[in-house]
Amino acid sequence: MKERIRYERRHSRWYEALLLGWPFQLIVGALLIVGLPAWDRWGWGFWEYLPPYRSNTLIACVLAFIGILWTLRRMHRFPGARVSAFIAPTIAVAYLLVVAILFFTREEYTRQVLFVSFLMSLGWFYLAFFLGRRYRRMKLGVVPVGRVGELEPTPDIELRSLTHPDLGGVRYDGVVADLHAEELSPEWERFLARCTLHHIPVYHVRQIQESMSGRVRIEHLTENEYGSLLPSLSYQGVKRFIDLVAALLLLPLLAPIMLATAIAIRLDSPGPALFIQRRMGFRAVPFRVYKFRSMYMDQKGLGFTAGDDDPRITRVGRFIRKYRLDELPQLFNVIKGEMSFIGPRPESMELSDWYERDVPFFSYRHVVRPGISGWAQVEQGYAAEVDGMTTKLQYDFYYIKHFSLWLDILIAFKTLKTIVTGYGSR
Template identity: 45%
Template sequence: MTNPIGRVSRQIPIPSSGFGERAVSIFQYGRRLRVQLVGAIIFAVCVPAVLRFAPASSELLGSATASTLQNAVLGTLIAVLAGIVLLRQFVAFPGVSASNYIIPSFVSSYGAIALVFFFLRLDYSRYQFIVSFAAAITWFYFIYFLTSRLAQPRLAIIPGGEDDRLFEIEGAEWARLKEPTENFQQFDGVVADLRADLPSHWERFIAASVLAGWPVFHVKQVMESLTGRVSIEHLSENSFGSVLPSLLYLRLKRLVDCAAAAVLLPIILPVIALSALMVKIDSKGPMFFLQQRMGYRGRMFTMIKLRSMRIDMPADQLFTAANDPRITTLGRFFRKYRIDELPQIFNVLKGDMSWIGPRPEAVKLASWYEESIPFYAYRHAVRPGITGWAQVSQGNVAEIEAATTKLQYDFYYIKYFSPWLDLLIVLRTIKTILTGFGSR
């Protein structure tokens, strides 16, 4: 919620803890957007341009035209600004460390500008681009390590309602206020259950805090921000209607899904064919596994996967356990690196699935959930995905309790449905595939 490079509601002085007030003030300045922005423009745009075209370096680097200089400076300026926007969008989500997304953000922004120059056949200084890229990354890593000691927010809790649940959540320093006259200058904000029936003196305290410009957060808002989950028991008629996913982005995402599937199909198809042949040789049974799943807007569809389990063992378990004896040796490898999911590209082309979204549940399990969990059907407001927020945050699950937590991740994805969250999931999915995180 207060990532050192991310978006913060308000910069509030934090008392020193061995570094001294002046050092803490420097750390606080490093979290401000204007400081990060001005520093990035100076070190990643202006300095490389001066070095490139300074008389001392011109003999070594050669001459360049005025248009080349303008293109290089303008291109790196746009790349820096786009990289900052992208990075701040990423770190706004729970559990995202800026240190892991500085390089992907600027690789994306500088790469996009380089492609524009390539296709438009514009001259630009490669030296300017390379040095600017390195300087931008160096600057933001410097900012990250300078301010990382302030990354964990210190929040004051107003007693009442569901305030006890906050102490179970990591990612913040909690302190319950005892009196409304208590000095809370040492905190980054105030947290209260705004739906609870609070005493009048605490209500006056909240009003005074707001008028003083101090951020006041609702318990639910803080819990979602720190955990990346939307608690199922908190879904009410009002919140249910307020988190309707963007219909415009739903349509745009469908176009992106089809375009990506069309581009990747020639690459993936040979892998599917070879893998299917390996499945046939490895164990008895069909090459593919077909199962009815609950999909978009509650419609059933047939999901296709490479078979990873034996056919001579019971298949009525709802969940796959760790070291499940039903999984074949080859299937275990496929599941670890998600190779068994590749045939679902045909589900994407057909419109049953998206590349990113809540994983589709088996019809039997979905029916059980609908009877047990209020608003479960809301999970079908978007197309199910091959990968999703729950998969990269939690991995596959093997029990009812963990499956309930997975639903909370799914509701968070739907509530904060956006291209930024999808792009973050793509990056995390790459890491998941490389590490085999959460596979069963």
């Protein structure tokens, strides 16, 4: 009788699954981040007597911790998400939210416990990240046929080419194959079936390619992760509500900066402070986008910005473009429902017509609201529109395919980094 071949998935042993799984992180982390600060302030047996200020504080700490853990785990799925860079911002936002809720609802709470819990969260999540970094890097076996040669390893994914239909005693997180390749022999197909029977995931090369690059190939139009070409309608509604509330809250705070920017533009060069242009919008409906003018009025050039050395850019324009201040008037576009904070950048009517001729399904890009910032901008940077057309569309389609709150949060953090540092601006 032929000996039965057994494969074992990486991190599948009970103690590995226990230590690396989210239940362990949730339970142990909650005991440290919520329990220790409470014990330090109120002593042992603090749970036996819970007046409102104690219960409110404990609930706030628990909610902040769960929100942080869930957000970081979800963001880690996306390419380019260097989780270590987003730990501190995520923790800060979570605790600010719970404090804001307690403040506006006028509920009693203990600031000392919340602050110590905040510090404990920083220590816990950074420690968990650096201790688990080597275990989080995926190890994938690659079946050497078809388009798998286009794959390249990244800091988050290790690729090992398989020389024959066997794992060779190595434990992998999964196996990658071009399932549409004509060269995929019956031996390799039986091998992939055995991997599946032993609970080792088999990925099509396209799945891994998208997860590594953050781009979707645009030779053919494919469905998104919800199983249809229509992004989540429920999230679109939630996102519109968040956009409107955020824009109304930010407008009075940013009004002084907008006024100072407008004055600087008028003093720097003749012409209006605002630049208004017709662009293609949500559901292919044209609209007028508002921006602060960053170019001279009396100079002509190409239909797109060539870069920082474009002679049409003014001195003030170069500064406001670097720190994205020229986009601030688009808050009014967001309030009007023409734009979102996050989404594919709206193109001019001329460029949209040109793209439509080259990419038959380009109009699918308008299935979500255009954004002030987008996945293509934080990953590709603000390169010249024409030069990076294909790559930019691949990023835009990836965003639409993975349209979700978690991807929007990741883009928001990356955009804030660009605003603060000026790195990646056009």
